Amino acid sequence: MITRMSSLFLRTLREDPADAEVPSHKLLVRAGYVRRVAPGGYSWLPLGLRVLRNIEAVVREEMDAFGAQEIQFPALLPKEPYEATNRWEEYGPNIFRLKDRKGADYLLGPTHEELFTLTVKGEYSSYKDYPVTLYQIQTKYRDEARPRAGILRGREFLMKDSYSFDLTDEGLSKSYQNHRDAYIRIFDRLGLEYVVVSATSGAMGGSASEEFLAVAETGEDTFVRSTESGYAANVEAVTTPAPAAQSIDDKPAAAVHHTPNTPTIESLVDFLNANTDRKFTAADTLKNVLVKTKVPGKEWELLAIAVPGDREVDFKRLEAALEPAEVAMLDEADFAKNTFLVKGYIGPGALQANGVRFLADPRIVTGTAWVTGADKADHHVVDLVAGRDFTPDGTIDVAEVREGDPSPDGKGVLVAARGIEIGHIFQLGRKYADAFSLDALGPDSKPVRITMGSYGIGVSRLVAAIAEQSHDDRGLIWPRNVAPADVHVVIAGKDETLTAAGEDFAQQLSARGLKVILDDRKASPGVKFADAELVGIPTILVIGRGLKDGTVEVKDRKSGDRVEVPVAEAVDHLVNIVNS
Amino acid sequence: MITRMSSLFLRTLREDPADAEVPSHKLLVRAGYVRRVAPGGYSWLPLGLRVLRNIEAVVREEMDAFGAQEIQFPALLPKEPYEATNRWEEYGPNIFRLKDRKGADYLLGPTHEELFTLTVKGEYSSYKDYPVTLYQIQTKYRDEARPRAGILRGREFLMKDSYSFDLTDEGLSKSYQNHRDAYIRIFDRLGLEYVVVSATSGAMGGSASEEFLAVAETGEDTFVRSTESGYAANVEAVTTPAPAAQSIDDKPAAAVHHTPNTPTIESLVDFLNANTDRKFTAADTLKNVLVKTKVPGKEWELLAIAVPGDREVDFKRLEAALEPAEVAMLDEADFAKNTFLVKGYIGPGALQANGVRFLADPRIVTGTAWVTGADKADHHVVDLVAGRDFTPDGTIDVAEVREGDPSPDGKGVLVAARGIEIGHIFQLGRKYADAFSLDALGPDSKPVRITMGSYGIGVSRLVAAIAEQSHDDRGLIWPRNVAPADVHVVIAGKDETLTAAGEDFAQQLSARGLKVILDDRKASPGVKFADAELVGIPTILVIGRGLKDGTVEVKDRKSGDRVEVPVAEAVDHLVNIVNS
Structure with missing residues (x-):
C-alpha cells in the first residue's frame, strides 16, 4: 500500500496547539x-x-487467543439496568444522560457491566x-469534569471492556489470570514500558484488582x-511491613510531662530535647488522628488512627482502607459533643476509656514506646508503651508512603513514579450477578450464583500513552x-530521476507487502525531512544526491542512525528491517 | 479459525421474537x-x-480503492456547527440532544456534513x-419515531458516510460517479439484488441524487x-413522457353543457355518455386541483394544477416538485376570499382571468381536447382545446404514477416494487460550503467556493437487507x-470416530485458511442440522453414518444439494467450493 503525501489528508503544524500541555497531545495534533x-x-x-486500528487489532488478537468472544453493545443505553445496580445514581454528573422523544431516560454507556450480565x-x-468471557471494543462516554491532554482523557473514547463469568472463585481467579497474561502480551507487543500495580477497587465494588500503568x-x-x-503499587495498595515486636520489660515507666506551648510535633520534640536528657525525633511521637466513619445504613462513628508523628494520614489510603464506609474529618460540633477529646493532646487513654475505636499504624508494635497526648492541655506522656500502657483495637495501614520506605x-x-492507566483488571465478584440474579443451574439442579470479573483497556488512550513514551523533540x-x-x-529533490526512483521504490516495497508513505510533494527536502521526523514512521528512506552514485540512505527514526545502501540492495535491506 | 459450538456464545431460538414482523428480524434474533x-x-x-465486520471490510476496500480517505469523528457533537446550518432546528425531534455537566448543548450525530466541512x-x-474525498464508518443516531424491524431501522446504527470536496461542478460529477461505481461494486460483492433509483433530495437540499434500494x-x-x-425510480422522480402535439384545426369548438348533479368525474362521464352521442372516459376530463404554495420569506399564493381526470395529484410528487416551497390544500377561508373559484366546476378560464398560476400535466399538450369545469355551478365545457382555448403557464409532473404507465x-x-434503502448518493452542491465559507484560494488568488457531495451506506442495515433477500423458511x-x-x-452422532473425524476436518480446513464452525456439542443430529440451517453458513459438512464407508456429505445451504465425497477428497473439495 502506498500513501502519497501529495494527496494524503494531512497538514502538519509548526506550532504546538495552544491548549496542549503534554507531549503526546502536542505532537499528535502537530503531526x-x-x-x-x-x-x-x-x-x-x-x-x-x-495507529488506532493497529492497536485495536493487537488487542483483538490477544483477546481471541485465550477464547474471549467479541460482541458489541449499543452506546446509547436505557436507564433501567443502571438503576437496578444503583449506578444511575452513583455516577452523578460523570455520565451523559438524555431523554428520547418519548421522555424515556437513557445514558451513554461508561462501562457495560449491567448489559453483559x-x-x-x-x-x-x-x-x-x-x-464464558465476552468482550467488546466500543466507544464509551464519560462526562469528565476536566477533559485534558487530548485523547489521554477524553469524554468519548475507544475502550476494550471484557467480562468473565465463572461458577467458582477458582474459575474467576483463572479468568483473571488469563486476562492478566493477555494484557502483558498486548502491552509488550505495543512496545510499552509499564508496571502492574496493585490497586484498590475504586467505585466498582469488589476484591482483587490490578492496574497497568x-x-x-x-x-x-x-x-x-x-x-x-x-x-509496584498504587499508593493506596502499599502495605507497610510490621517491625518485630520489642521487649516491654526494659522500657521505663510512662511519665506525664508538662509541655507548655507545644501545639505541633516539631515544638513538642524541641521542648523535650531541651528539657530532658534524651533525644527525641518526630518518629518517636504518636499522632492520634480523629475522623468519623459511616457504614451505609448506620450512624456516624468516631475512629481514632495512631500514626508515627513524622507521617501524615494519607486520606486516599484511608478512604480505600475503609471502603465502602464513608469517612470525614471531625467538625467543631463533634468536638463539642465529645469533651474528652482535648484537641492537640489526645492520647490513647481517653479514647479507649470512652469507647472510641482505636486503630494503629503497623509500625506501632508491642514494646514500642511513644510520646503522645496526655488527654490534658499542655501535657504529654513519654514512654507510653504499646502492649503495656495501651493496646490498639487493630491495625490500619493508612500513613503516607514516602520515597525511601522499604x-x-x-x-x-x-x-515515587507517575503513570497513565492503560489497563485495569478487576475481580468484581457477585455484585452484578446479585443485582440481576444471574444463576446457573448446577448439576444438582440447584442454582449457583455466578462470579464475575471486569477488565478494561483504554484503546484510544494507548495511542497517546505510546506517543507519550516514544517521541523526541522533533516528533513522534x-x-x-x-x-x-x-x-x-x-524524494529529496525535484530532479525527475529522483521522482522516478521514489515511485519505483514505493512500488517495489508495496509489492513486498510493506506499507509505504511516499513524500512526492513539491516541497523542499528540509520541509520533507522535518515532516518525516514529526510523523514518526520508524524507517525513513531518503532518495537524494547519492542516487547518481547508486546509493540511497536508510535512516532509523529512533536512533537517528543513517546508512548508505546500494540501490540494488535497498529493497531487501528495508524488508529485512521491517520484518526483523 | 475454528469456532466450536460447544463454547460459542450462541443460543438459537425455536420461536420468533414477539416483536418481529419481517423475516430478517425474526431470523437474526432466532439464529x-x-x-x-x-x-x-x-x-x-x-x-x-x-457479518457486520465482513460487510464493513468490503465497504472499506472499495472506498479506499478510489482514493477516499478514512477518518473518524466523535458521535457526540457540539451544537454550534449544526446551528450554523440550521439543522439543529430542522431535525426537530429526530435527533438525540443532551447537555453536558456544564449545561452546554450536544447532539448525537445523525450525519456529519458540518464536521467534515x-x-x-x-x-x-x-x-x-x-x-478530496473523506469517509468514516461510524455509529450514528436518529431518534426515529417508530424504530422497527430490528436492525433495519434502528436508532443507533453503523453507517459509512463520505463527503467529496471539489473545485468545480465537473469535479463534483466525477466524485459522484466514483461513488456510484464503488457502490455498485460493493453491493455486487455483497450479493444483493438492488436497483439504483433517481431520488429527490429530501431535507438535505441539493441537486442530483440517487438511492440504492x-x-x-x-x-x-x-x-x-x-x-x-x-x-427504476422513486415515484417522486418518475418523469412522464409528453405525447406528440395534435392538430387544433380538426377539433370541434368548445361548448358549455348544463350538467346537473355531476359532482364527481364518474357522474360527469356517465351524464355526458347518457346525454350526448359521444363516449367519454375519465381520462378525457381535466381536473383542476387548487393548492397554495409559499416560498420561504414570501406570502402564500394560489396554484392550479391540471391533471387528466382519471388520475389524482400525488402529494409526495407535488411536494418534491415544488421544494423548497411549502404546499398546502386550500381551506374554506381561501375559497371565501376567492369567489371566482366555483368548487367542483373550476376551469382554466376563471383561473387564468384571475391571475392564478396554472400548471398542467405533461399529457396536456397542444391540440388535446378536454371536458372540464365551466366556472359555473352545474356546468361543464366540452372540447376545450389546449393551445386554442387555454394555454397553461407551464407543465408540472405530479400526477399519480400507476402500474402499466409507459x-x-x-x-x-x-x-411497482418495494425496497430497502441501502445507499444514497447526493450532490449537495455549495450549501455547506456556503454555511461555513469553505473556499480554496484559486491560481489567480481569488477564492473558489467548494462544491460537495454526500454519500451514505447503511452498514448495519445491510446485514438485515441481505438477510431479507437471502433466507428460506429454515433460516438464513x-x-x-x-x-x-x-x-x-x-458431527452427526456421538460415536468417538465421528468426533475425531470432525476435529480432524476442522483442523485441516482451518489450516487451509478456511473459517470453520464445528458443531461439537452433545446434541442430537436433528438439533444440529436445524441449527446449521438456521445459522446459514453457505456450506455444511456432515460427518455421519457414511464415515464408516469412507464418505462425508457436503451440503449447499442455498440449493439444498448434497453430495457424498470420499473422505480423502473432502478437504480439497471444500476448499474449491469456498474459493470458487
Whole structure:
C-alpha cells in the first residue's frame, strides 16, 4: 500500500496547539493525527486512525487467543439496568444522560457491566454453559469534569471492556489470570514500558484488582516502585511491613510531662530535647488522628488512627482502607459533643476509656514506646508503651508512603513514579450477578450464583500513552507494531530521476507487502525531512544526491542512525528491517 | 479459525421474537446474531458481529480503492456547527440532544456534513489541495419515531458516510460517479439484488441524487421499475413522457353543457355518455386541483394544477416538485376570499382571468381536447382545446404514477416494487460550503467556493437487507462474502470416530485458511442440522453414518444439494467450493 503525501489528508503544524500541555497531545495534533472537535472530543485523521486500528487489532488478537468472544453493545443505553445496580445514581454528573422523544431516560454507556450480565442471563442457564468471557471494543462516554491532554482523557473514547463469568472463585481467579497474561502480551507487543500495580477497587465494588500503568512523567496516576525489584503499587495498595515486636520489660515507666506551648510535633520534640536528657525525633511521637466513619445504613462513628508523628494520614489510603464506609474529618460540633477529646493532646487513654475505636499504624508494635497526648492541655506522656500502657483495637495501614520506605517485598526501597492507566483488571465478584440474579443451574439442579470479573483497556488512550513514551523533540517515534506505515520514502529533490526512483521504490516495497508513505510533494527536502521526523514512521528512506552514485540512505527514526545502501540492495535491506 | 459450538456464545431460538414482523428480524434474533437492548438498539452477538465486520471490510476496500480517505469523528457533537446550518432546528425531534455537566448543548450525530466541512476548512486552503474525498464508518443516531424491524431501522446504527470536496461542478460529477461505481461494486460483492433509483433530495437540499434500494417486499421504500429495461425510480422522480402535439384545426369548438348533479368525474362521464352521442372516459376530463404554495420569506399564493381526470395529484410528487416551497390544500377561508373559484366546476378560464398560476400535466399538450369545469355551478365545457382555448403557464409532473404507465425510457411499462434503502448518493452542491465559507484560494488568488457531495451506506442495515433477500423458511442463507464462516461442520452422532473425524476436518480446513464452525456439542443430529440451517453458513459438512464407508456429505445451504465425497477428497473439495 502506498500513501502519497501529495494527496494524503494531512497538514502538519509548526506550532504546538495552544491548549496542549503534554507531549503526546502536542505532537499528535502537530503531526496531523487528531483534531479537537469539542472538549474531550477528537476526530481521527487518516494516520491517527491507522495507529488506532493497529492497536485495536493487537488487542483483538490477544483477546481471541485465550477464547474471549467479541460482541458489541449499543452506546446509547436505557436507564433501567443502571438503576437496578444503583449506578444511575452513583455516577452523578460523570455520565451523559438524555431523554428520547418519548421522555424515556437513557445514558451513554461508561462501562457495560449491567448489559453483559443481562445478556449472559438471557442466553445461558446451565452450569455446562460456563465459564464464558465476552468482550467488546466500543466507544464509551464519560462526562469528565476536566477533559485534558487530548485523547489521554477524553469524554468519548475507544475502550476494550471484557467480562468473565465463572461458577467458582477458582474459575474467576483463572479468568483473571488469563486476562492478566493477555494484557502483558498486548502491552509488550505495543512496545510499552509499564508496571502492574496493585490497586484498590475504586467505585466498582469488589476484591482483587490490578492496574497497568504506562510509565510517564505526565501521567495522572502516581505509584511507587521498588528500586531493586519489580514491585509496584498504587499508593493506596502499599502495605507497610510490621517491625518485630520489642521487649516491654526494659522500657521505663510512662511519665506525664508538662509541655507548655507545644501545639505541633516539631515544638513538642524541641521542648523535650531541651528539657530532658534524651533525644527525641518526630518518629518517636504518636499522632492520634480523629475522623468519623459511616457504614451505609448506620450512624456516624468516631475512629481514632495512631500514626508515627513524622507521617501524615494519607486520606486516599484511608478512604480505600475503609471502603465502602464513608469517612470525614471531625467538625467543631463533634468536638463539642465529645469533651474528652482535648484537641492537640489526645492520647490513647481517653479514647479507649470512652469507647472510641482505636486503630494503629503497623509500625506501632508491642514494646514500642511513644510520646503522645496526655488527654490534658499542655501535657504529654513519654514512654507510653504499646502492649503495656495501651493496646490498639487493630491495625490500619493508612500513613503516607514516602520515597525511601522499604519495599513491601523486602527488596530495595520505594520511589515515587507517575503513570497513565492503560489497563485495569478487576475481580468484581457477585455484585452484578446479585443485582440481576444471574444463576446457573448446577448439576444438582440447584442454582449457583455466578462470579464475575471486569477488565478494561483504554484503546484510544494507548495511542497517546505510546506517543507519550516514544517521541523526541522533533516528533513522534512509533513502535513498529503500531506505526501507520513501515517506511517513509522521501524524494529529496525535484530532479525527475529522483521522482522516478521514489515511485519505483514505493512500488517495489508495496509489492513486498510493506506499507509505504511516499513524500512526492513539491516541497523542499528540509520541509520533507522535518515532516518525516514529526510523523514518526520508524524507517525513513531518503532518495537524494547519492542516487547518481547508486546509493540511497536508510535512516532509523529512533536512533537517528543513517546508512548508505546500494540501490540494488535497498529493497531487501528495508524488508529485512521491517520484518526483523 | 475454528469456532466450536460447544463454547460459542450462541443460543438459537425455536420461536420468533414477539416483536418481529419481517423475516430478517425474526431470523437474526432466532439464529443468535443480534439481541434487543432498547427500542431501536441492538447488541451484536459473535456471529452477527462477524457479518457486520465482513460487510464493513468490503465497504472499506472499495472506498479506499478510489482514493477516499478514512477518518473518524466523535458521535457526540457540539451544537454550534449544526446551528450554523440550521439543522439543529430542522431535525426537530429526530435527533438525540443532551447537555453536558456544564449545561452546554450536544447532539448525537445523525450525519456529519458540518464536521467534515469544518475539518476540510481547517486543513486545506489552496486549490492544489483539491479534490478530496473523506469517509468514516461510524455509529450514528436518529431518534426515529417508530424504530422497527430490528436492525433495519434502528436508532443507533453503523453507517459509512463520505463527503467529496471539489473545485468545480465537473469535479463534483466525477466524485459522484466514483461513488456510484464503488457502490455498485460493493453491493455486487455483497450479493444483493438492488436497483439504483433517481431520488429527490429530501431535507438535505441539493441537486442530483440517487438511492440504492435492495429489492424486498418488506422494504419501506416504494419505487417503480420497467418491465423491460433497468429503469427504476422513486415515484417522486418518475418523469412522464409528453405525447406528440395534435392538430387544433380538426377539433370541434368548445361548448358549455348544463350538467346537473355531476359532482364527481364518474357522474360527469356517465351524464355526458347518457346525454350526448359521444363516449367519454375519465381520462378525457381535466381536473383542476387548487393548492397554495409559499416560498420561504414570501406570502402564500394560489396554484392550479391540471391533471387528466382519471388520475389524482400525488402529494409526495407535488411536494418534491415544488421544494423548497411549502404546499398546502386550500381551506374554506381561501375559497371565501376567492369567489371566482366555483368548487367542483373550476376551469382554466376563471383561473387564468384571475391571475392564478396554472400548471398542467405533461399529457396536456397542444391540440388535446378536454371536458372540464365551466366556472359555473352545474356546468361543464366540452372540447376545450389546449393551445386554442387555454394555454397553461407551464407543465408540472405530479400526477399519480400507476402500474402499466409507459417507462420514461420508452422501454416497457412501469410496475411497482418495494425496497430497502441501502445507499444514497447526493450532490449537495455549495450549501455547506456556503454555511461555513469553505473556499480554496484559486491560481489567480481569488477564492473558489467548494462544491460537495454526500454519500451514505447503511452498514448495519445491510446485514438485515441481505438477510431479507437471502433466507428460506429454515433460516438464513449468507452469501459467501459476508458469511460468518466458510464451512459448518456437523458431527452427526456421538460415536468417538465421528468426533475425531470432525476435529480432524476442522483442523485441516482451518489450516487451509478456511473459517470453520464445528458443531461439537452433545446434541442430537436433528438439533444440529436445524441449527446449521438456521445459522446459514453457505456450506455444511456432515460427518455421519457414511464415515464408516469412507464418505462425508457436503451440503449447499442455498440449493439444498448434497453430495457424498470420499473422505480423502473432502478437504480439497471444500476448499474449491469456498474459493470458487
